[in-house]
Amino acid sequence: MMRRRTAAACCSALALALGATACGGAPVAAGGGDKSLGGQTLTVAGVWSGAEQKNFQKVLDAFTEKTGAKTRFVSTGDNVSTVVGSKIEGGNAPDVVMVPQVGVLQQFAGRNWLKPLSKAAEKSVDSNYAPVWKSYGSVDGTLYGLYFKAAHKSTVWYSPEAFEQAGVEPPASYEEMLKSGQTVSDSGLPAFAVAGEDGWTLTDWFENVYLSQAGPRKYDQLARHEIKWTDPTVVKALTTLGGLFADEKLIAGGPKGALSTDFPGSVAKVFGPEPEAAMVYEGDFVAGVAKDQFGRKIGQDARFFPFPAVTGGKAPVVSGGDAAVVLKDGRNQKAAMAFLEWLATPEAAAVWAEAGGFLSPNKKLDLAAYGDDTIRATATSLVGAGDTVRFDMSDQAPAAFGGTKGAGEWKLLQDFLRDPSDPAATAARLEAAAAKAYRNKG
Incomplete structure (x- = not known):
């Protein structure tokens, strides 16, 4: 049975997690950053549009506040592989791609497009995720993808x-x-x-x-x-x-x-x-x-x-999800890997969780970050399934x-x-x- 929390408790938990006030409609901010990536521009590509793109922009903005890196989102539409491939060939590869399918991630790795995740990111995955998510983000034993957003399809x-x-x-x-x-x-x-x-x-x-x-x-x-x-x-x-x-x-x-x-x-x-x-x-x-x-x-x-x-x-x-990967041909490798290291934290997941329309496979994310009991219930089911979760077969x-x-x-x-x-x-x-x-x- 999921434990209910008061609104005050939700706000307090978010404030502690994010270093900023999340009550009263105030925007969630990453806070506490050293602005070490100032002067760099991070380009992130993904399928999202509309409300999803708007909410993901809040995640990007929080990263900017934390690190000083500017960000730019490029919507690929549904055909991620074709769009990313053409950008690589044109010398205009994004730094990070949010990949919506395991098969596409494997395809990218097979074409030698991807950079393995850093040790810091991998350590966070080991600590914050059920092992099955690391398995779906890996190809031939190498971890390339960080699952940031999930769907509960049951x-x-x-x-x-x-x-x-x-x-x-x-x-x-x-x-x-x-x-x-x-x-x-x-x-x-x-x-x-x-x-x-x-x-x-x-x-x-x-x-x-x-x-x-x-x-x-x-x-x-x-x-x-x-x-x-x-x-x-x-x-x-x-x-x-x-x-x-x-x-x-x-x-x-x-x-x-x-x-x-x-x-x-x-x-x-x-x-x-x-x-x-x-x-x-x-x-x-x-x-x-x-x-x-x-x-x-x-x-x-x-x-x-x-x-x-x-x-x-x-x-x-049964779940689906979007994995963040770093492209070898991206121009801002340092910012890209720092972004994935941050996405692996509950702090990053809490930004979109508060905005709504989002589930995280990160088991360290406080359920108080979600906006209502129904979303918390789906998140509880997804995370609680642990290693019995299976990614969409198709x-x-x-x-x-x-x-x-x-x-x-x-x-x-x-x-x-x-x-x-x-x-x-x-x-x-x-x-x-x-x-x-x-x-x-x-």
Whole structure:
């Protein structure tokens, strides 16, 4: 059970952590710096835009206040690899890149673009993070990536009003979730909004079911393609997932409606002005859409429960995240490494945690830094999972299989949503696509 803290305690903890007042709306500052990097300009590239970019800028500003280094953020859009590669070729490489996928980090390391983290940064990772995060930031035993921002992708968001009307409570198991879903549907509102138009959401559904049923060891083997997608554990997970996909009563609009619903649309179907479903599965970032686009009060009229354990397995915790890496071709190596050393501290994480829309895998970050109980609950779950956290499997795969619209896993799981009648045949098609992508990797 998470311990509640008073507002005064939250402010006091932040003030101690950051050396500045965090109460009364005053900006959080790093403080206490020696301005040792004055005169240098640090260029950081990442996928963020909008509110995320604005909040990350607060982190950059805090680093400037601490060290004297000026900062510049460059938004890459989704195709990080192509943009960074072109900048390297053009002699204009950024100093630091916030890499959103394990597969991209491995690709960068394989192309000899990255500088290993300093001993100081590695020491902080060893002290402040569960070992699994160091593993995901390493290639062939060398640590290149520092995971600064994480996503908790094992959360099911629901309308308390819909649950109350149907007389159901948040479920403790996957089977109970489907049973509660049937009760909700019987009350007149479909249970789930599924964002089938976006194939990545379907990979997340599969990964949570698979991790719970098959366990972390098998999950790791499948992520590395050390076992085939025709493995019985895969067919079993697809069969379990197919039970939901085949029940048109449970899914708003049935499979056809789901396949024309994107991720924001799925959130709208639950938390928009005219609800069409009671639940939407996706990561903690659902809260941002529900709050910013539909004015929902998180923790009151938009709540979540952990993705429940499947058929006797353990409740899964699947994550994603953004790792900071230092490019060899960057012009400000000293500032870049100092920035990563600072990002590894709870002080840096607290800056964005207070701003909102952020989870940190840093276990030393005081939970008081988060702005509300719901975010603290997701952070507690993520950090509390320790070494059982597993990174999004599709993000670990070659992009041709795990990250391309209209191809590979995304398309094949969309096809499975459309017709889930033959899990074994879908597994065979997934294996054929995976084998080709891993064979051509790099």
